[in-house]
Amino acid sequence: MNTESLYALAGIALFVIGVAGFIVQGHLLRKILAFNVAGSGTFLVLVGLGQRGGAADPVPQAMVLTGIIVAVAATAMALALARRLFNKTGEMRLPEKALDD
């Protein structure tokens, strides 16, 4: 198989691993890390599939850069909220049942 398909398959595999971890893991930090793995998988698909006949294509690389920045912002927000939850409840997990305030 050519390099494009290899990158695409690897990217999709990473995405699936990331999403599975995101849904299954209870610990908030692991959820956030899993989301980052899924994001990296997506970026790999974007850059890998987007090659035009072996030559580098600048447009998907620009998109991946933007995506990385977005992922950093999202991760920062998630970490800030997780830390606030830890300060309030002492747990790094979301409670099982919905809280009845």
Added chain:
Amino acid sequence: MIEPIAWLVLLPLCWAALSFVLGPKRGAGLALAGLAIQLMLALAAAQQAAFGHVSRHAAGGWKAPLGIELVLDGLAAVMLLLAQFVSLPLALYARAYFSEHPEGGYYFWPLAGFLIAAMNALFLSGDLFNIYVTLELLGLTAVGLVASAAGTGPLIAALRYLFATLLGSAAYLLGVALLYGTYGSVSLSILTPLVVQNMPNAVIAAASVMLAGLMLKTAIFPFHFWLPPAHGGAPAPVSALLSALVIKASFYLIMRLWLTLFMPATTAAAAQLLGALGAAAILWGSVMALRQERLKMLVAYSTVAQIGYLFLFFPLVTQTPPDAAQSAMQGAVMQAVSHGLAKAAMFAAAGAVVLSTGHDTIARFGGISGRLPLTLFTFGIAGVTLMGLPPSSGFIAKWLLIDAALASRQWGIILVMIVGGLLTAAYVFRVLRHAFLRVEQSYEFRGIPRMLEWPAFALALSSLGLGFYAGDILRLARLP
């Protein structure tokens, strides 16, 4: 020459950034001035988009593919009008609300400004990747607004919302990556004819994953788990913004992609599946709303139910006769607009009631009708629109959807809509019944400022009055 569509994105970014620097008091004034100008710009944009005219604007003068192109057509113009028209009274309401109840209001103006900027940019985006960026900004600001309330409940709700929205965006981005890999472009106008010509399996995978991600963000059954705690637990102005506008943005994208980019891939089976999910949402959301004890949770579940009506659009527009499809399109757009106006009014009224009585329990609302008549009237009118009684805009929306169902002979949809209307009436009247009970007051009523009641009333009245002026909106919302 002022280009309305460029300024609709730039202006809220400016006042959001300035209000972050200047603080909440001056921020509120800036926001109001900015939103008033934006409303006029949106009206100018609607004029431009009349008669099916599509305008484009290359940001900074740089053309696609490296530049960002903003595209304005009838549907985008309607959504822009909805967003600005709902935001302005909500800003007045929020200013009064946060001066009464400052907790949660410190960063409201910058976050709301970025949210509105993201929404405007989303409605105007002409390429898939720009949509992704605006979707993320929209999600992050919405989560920030939900998390601004004190208490562990809203914090947990905000975290669930954040995870749901991030998962949705990640799925969407994967779809964009697959599409770029297949066709070499992300611009909607370039991709649409290419997909018609040649549609490999990667495109079907991309469509499924993108639509699944957007459905998670729109909180359609069974992905609705994050919505009631988030919308029910946030401060009232935030709930109003989220239920009325943010939800409609991701639905607008599903609609846009379904009708243009993925049209060759849309099968009747997929459309029926979406319709079935919509029906389930209507029934489940309405039943859950009936069972709620807290007012804001009832209104949040009502949002879950009303989103279901939007998803009935898909079986009515896919592979149906042209007049059915046209009615379906106009009905769905009208439903989005009328629900936006009514739900904003309803959450604003709920917030006023909670501030005045100090609690949120429906069963203890006896005696409110004497003390807060305007707010209760607002709630009632908003309920009329949600139920779909004439002459409200909600009636027009449901009439058009039923018209489309009749023309395409889908009787099940008509049944679902009638049952949904009855259940909506049940939960609206439940609140009104408790509020009109004459009981001895067992708690203190706090007087609330006028500005908490009049903007909500204006929104509710406009949802009613839009029923009379629906012609212009319907003309803008025609299928291309």
